[in-house]
Amino acid sequence: MNNLTKKVRWGILAPGRIAQKFAHDLKLSDESEIISVVSRDKQRAEDFAEKHNIPEVFSNYDDFYYRSTCDVVYIASPHVFHKEQVIACLNAGKSVICEKPVGISSAEAKEMIDLAVSKKLFFMEAMWTRFFPVIERVIDAVTNGKIGQVSMIKADFCFRAPLDFEDRLYNPKLGGGSLLDAGIYPITFAQFFYHSEPTIINTERVTTPTGVDGTGVYVLRYPGDKLAILSSSILTKTPYNAMICGEEGYIVIEDFLCPPKATFHYSDGTVETFENETIGKGYFYEIKEVERCLSLGLIESPKRTHASTIEVLATMDKIQNTWG
Amino acid sequence: MNNLTKKVRWGILAPGRIAQKFAHDLKLSDESEIISVVSRDKQRAEDFAEKHNIPEVFSNYDDFYYRSTCDVVYIASPHVFHKEQVIACLNAGKSVICEKPVGISSAEAKEMIDLAVSKKLFFMEAMWTRFFPVIERVIDAVTNGKIGQVSMIKADFCFRAPLDFEDRLYNPKLGGGSLLDAGIYPITFAQFFYHSEPTIINTERVTTPTGVDGTGVYVLRYPGDKLAILSSSILTKTPYNAMICGEEGYIVIEDFLCPPKATFHYSDGTVETFENETIGKGYFYEIKEVERCLSLGLIESPKRTHASTIEVLATMDKIQNTWG
Numbered sequence: 001m002n003n004l005t006k007k008v009r010w011g012i013l014a015p016g017r018i019a020q021k022f023a024h025d026l027k028l029s030d031e032s033e034i035i036s037v038v039s040r041d042k043q044r045a046e047d048f049a050e051k052h053n054i055p056e057v058f059s060n061y062d063d064f065y066y067r068s069t070c071d072v073v074y075i076a077s078p079h080v081f082h083k084e085q086v087i088a089c090l091n092a093g094k095s096v097i098c099e100k101p102v103g104i105s106s107a108e109a110k111e112m113i114d115l116a117v118s119k120k121l122f123f124m125e126a127m128w129t130r131f132f133p134v135i136e137r138v139i140d141a142v143t144n145g146k147i148g149q150v151s152m153i154k155a156d157f158c159f160r161a162p163l164d165f166e167d168r169l170y171n172p173k174l175g176g177g178s179l180l181d182a183g184i185y186p187i188t189f190a191q192f193f194y195h196s197e198p199t200i201i202n203t204e205r206v207t208t209p210t211g212v213d214g215t216g217v218y219v220l221r222y223p224g225d226k227l228a229i230l231s232s233s234i235l236t237k238t239p240y241n242a243m244i245c246g247e248e249g250y251i252v253i254e255d256f257l258c259p260p261k262a263t264f265h266y267s268d269g270t271v272e273t274f275e276n277e278t279i280g281k282g283y284f285y286e287i288k289e290v291e292r293c294l295s296l297g298l299i300e301s302p303k304r305t306h307a308s309t310i311e312v313l314a315t316m317d318k319i320q321n322t323w324g
Numbered sequence: 325m326n327n328l329t330k331k332v333r334w335g336i337l338a339p340g341r342i343a344q345k346f347a348h349d350l351k352l353s354d355e356s357e358i359i360s361v362v363s364r365d366k367q368r369a370e371d372f373a374e375k376h377n378i379p380e381v382f383s384n385y386d387d388f389y390y391r392s393t394c395d396v397v398y399i400a401s402p403h404v405f406h407k408e409q410v411i412a413c414l415n416a417g418k419s420v421i422c423e424k425p426v427g428i429s430s431a432e433a434k435e436m437i438d439l440a441v442s443k444k445l446f447f448m449e450a451m452w453t454r455f456f457p458v459i460e461r462v463i464d465a466v467t468n469g470k471i472g473q474v475s476m477i478k479a480d481f482c483f484r485a486p487l488d489f490e491d492r493l494y495n496p497k498l499g500g501g502s503l504l505d506a507g508i509y510p511i512t513f514a515q516f517f518y519h520s521e522p523t524i525i526n527t528e529r530v531t532t533p534t535g536v537d538g539t540g541v542y543v544l545r546y547p548g549d550k551l552a553i554l555s556s557s558i559l560t561k562t563p564y565n566a567m568i569c570g571e572e573g574y575i576v577i578e579d580f581l582c583p584p585k586a587t588f589h590y591s592d593g594t595v596e597t598f599e600n601e602t603i604g605k606g607y608f609y610e611i612k613e614v615e616r617c618l619s620l621g622l623i624e625s626p627k628r629t630h631a632s633t634i635e636v637l638a639t640m641d642k643i644q645n646t647w648g
Binding site for chain 2 (some may be wrong): 158215229250
């Protein structure tokens with residue numbers, strides 16, 4: 001795209017903490033502009049619009065869906081609201097990128113994706129991690145056999161949230177628990193490399209007094225005796241590390257959600273590091289991917305396909321089923 | 325002990341690779357001396373004796389048991405031979421420290437321990453890790469509540485052994501597999517802090533073509549919703565990291581088998597590191613513990629009790645039972 005070409009026109013739905021960061025990064029791209037924002041909280045919408053210089057401000061969702069002139073909506077609301085909002089956007093003819101998980105079950109994801117496909121509109125889960133240069137480099141290296149056949153992947157996203165049982169995170173009716181909010185990262189990370197659903201799911205969880213999964217451990221087995229050992233928690237903190245272990249070495253990625261660096265350890269003792277300064281707050285890379293897909297007329301990202309989004313949610317469905 | 329006091333007189337049984345390192349460290353202590361060595365391979369015994377200046381050399385085990393003038397025997401043979409050798413040493417009136425695992429089941433360990441107690445002889449599993457200053461410091465810190473209530477422990481000891489299916493490591497009849505050789509470290513590490521047997525054992529394993537556990541994942545749950553996520557492998561390598569996660573922070577120990585350093589990460593963002601240069605090859609610390617216990621007339625180390633040795637082997641029995 002050059003300067004004469006129309007920029008991608010974005011709308012922001014639910015301008016909270018993450019949307020602030022997303023908007024910050026969006027302004028780092030010459031090929032995008034934010035032209036619309038909606039929040040039921042009028043003041044919040046206006047404050048956000050003022051801060052980011054946004055001409056269209058809505059405090060009614062239906063007005064936004066049908067009157068906003070944006071091309072693509074970024075949805076940053078809590079995940080229990082995603083399905084309704086994604087479907088409304090698509091029905092209004094807008095492309096969508098939606099925070100993860102895009103739904104609280106694979107059935108919800110499938111419904112959204114089917115609609116996007118039938119409407120020929122772009123739809124993508126906002127799995128920002130996938131588009132970091134570090135992750136791209138690691139996926140390339142593994143694909144090219146740099147560490148041989150991979151047989152173990154480990155990843156943890158465990159943090160200690162305030163013990164506020166009134167908070168959404170602890171509320172079973174609002175999709176609380178560590179699996180949906182945190183577990184999706186390690187599970188998706190394993191899927192970057194194994195590209196399939198696990199055949200065996202072996203879990204352990206610690207339940208909060210409110211009845212949600214405070215901590216979850218997920219031992220997943222994939223075809224070909226490949227294992228993933230993953231965990232998530234809102235009760236205890238671990239480093240956010242991920243690791244891919246193969247016949248000929250292993251790769252360590254610290255802070256794998258938004259990774260600045262990957263360290264390759266080869267069997268012969270050599271160590272190689274790939275570092276990449278993060279542009280903006282890390283959302284820049286997925287924004288570029290959306291621009292790229294839209295400019296190519298794609299309705300799904302080849303890097304984060306509809307099928308892979310459904311696959312991860314199907315794995316999470318099965319994990320929840322093991323918990324009864 | 326001062327120079328006028330009699331030194332601890334050691335015998336070495338099975339002078340292989342590990343015994344070489346052990347002998348190296350033993351000579352760093354003023355309070356010990358090696359006076360005896362036995363190997364069925366006469367040349368090997370003589371070479372070892374010459375290298376370490378050892379007066380008594382045996383190539384027959386019975387001769388060693390009854391004619392060596394050592395006080396304490398260090399057993400470094402493969403673990404399927406331990407029970408017979410430990411019992412013979414004890415019956416010959418010698419104290420014993422035996423490489424881990426001391427037996428291939430908790431029943432074997434119990435038999436040795438019962439005999440040691442009835443003979444009033446010192447007996448200890450050579451769990452060298454326990455005695456490192458770094459581990460002592462971490463156990464103290466955790467016991468004193470420095471990171472609050474601990475609810476998750478992680479530890480991995482996964483290495484890639486040569487794919488030589490003739491090797492003992494791959495032989496089911498010789499106690500092969502990753503659990504006994506490698507898994508004992510992470511399982512023991514968890515027990516340093518949880519001090520009990522797990523109530524739930526949830527495992528996954530990858531079996532080698534020879535029928536042993538090539539990789540094992542052990543998700544253990546202890547009373548009070550405490551979890552341990554552990555793994556061992558002879559098929560793939562991970563960093564040998566351990567981690568203790570509590571309410572108020574977490575501690576990372578790299579190379580936790582023989583750790584030079586522990587890093588404490590507190591909830592308020594502060595980080596503290598405890599470093600300790602390793603004396604010798606790391607066996608020095610357990611040697612000092614044996615000297616200390618013998619000088620006090622103890623028959624078990626209060627830091628690595630008979631009960632804790634049995635507990636870990638009982639956990640490994642149960643893990644093997646989950647595999648059928």
